[in-house]
Amino acid sequence: MTAVDEHEWLTQRFEEHRTRLRAVAYRMLGSVSEADDAVQDAWLRVSRADTGAVENIGGWLTTVVARVCLNVLRSRERRREEPLDVRLPEPVISREPGDDPEHAAVLADSVGLALLVVLETLTPAERLAFVLHDMFAVPFEEIAPMVERSPAAARQLASRARRRVRGQAPVPDPDHARQREVVEAFFAAARDGDFDALVAVLHPDVVLRSDGGPGSRHTVVLTGAETVAGQAVTFGRLYPFMRPALVNGAAGAVVAAQGRPISVMGFTVTDGRIVAVDVLSDPDRLRRLDLAGLDA
Structure with a gap:
């Protein structure tokens, strides 16, 4: 040869x-x-x-x-x-299951955000x-x-x-429709400021992780349904800018105003309740994400 x-x-x-x-x-x-x-x-x-x-x-x-x-x-x-x-x-963002074969290949075997967050803690x-x-x-x-x-x-x-x-790393429910139903209930409750409804869709030990980037005041970890529900009420003002999306193959949302992404929210739904909410609002990394087509 x-x-x-x-x-x-x-x-x-x-x-x-x-x-x-x-x-x-x-x-x-x-x-x-x-x-x-x-x-x-x-x-x-x-x-x-x-x-x-x-x-x-x-x-x-x-x-x-x-x-x-x-x-x-x-x-x-x-x-x-x-x-x-x-x-x-x-995160890997797409609109519907199977709409992007290239992303689907990267995410084969359901590599959810919750799993990747745990991998970040390993040596x-x-x-x-x-x-x-x-x-x-x-x-x-x-x-x-x-x-x-x-x-x-x-x-x-x-x-x-x-x-x-x-x-x-909790394992998400395999039913995408059920995931979306729970996430929509979460956003509706946040929009209406309904604290009790928020608590109802959250697991008692739910974890909310928010990454605003290095040195950001918006980098936090919250635990517990009532604590997370209290924070989630503030999401209500963002409701008009929510765009449903799949985040690493699971129900989530992109928050974008005037074509500019503000955050990506990924949810892990297990047994019909949200066990993890992961929010990426780091401007530098948001600019690198492929969000084309989400407004279509």
Whole structure:
């Protein structure tokens, strides 16, 4: 095989695996834009590598992307002078189930905001071990060299991450129509200032996380139905600017005025009640979101 033929073959294999690689990177980084950058970085590395000894091209490409993402996570940790109370991931926004196949591929297996928020609390090594093993079935023998641990230690990293996910990431109801019904009831109660109706649709231990960006006074975490209901009453004035949307595949909304996004709200609905509300109002990250078509 000539060098030209080998490059063309490698390009074709990379494109065949691109969807999976983007999915890996999004779960690792919690950002579509950073995931795309990581995949592109991985391609630059792959295109210069000698693939002659590679037996499993898909597994090898996954490893390359994972290493790039691990470096990004470690760099992110070093840059963060003071840990934020909460850092929400970059959500994936769409109108209806199945309307965007590319987004659907990234979100396969229902990667909700609540799960991504928990992943943000893991160490880079824990996140890599959990994402690669539990979500993409990569053996610990392949994970271990990436985190400079033994396979047994890599297994422990994933186990710690798994316990935290199970304890803190509620699983949303699978019925999108039921989710939307509950979220609409929440917004109607907020619009009407009906405190009791708000409490009724909220789980007693509901968590509201709001990320206004680094150093923002609007970065808060609230817990408990009555506390969250009290805050939600203030959402009523935003009701005219609400646009229903799917946020990471679950019922949510985009708040936009005069074409400018103010916030994205994601909801986790379990057993007919809201167990988590995640609000992203960081202007810098909102500008990077693809919100085209939501006013259509």
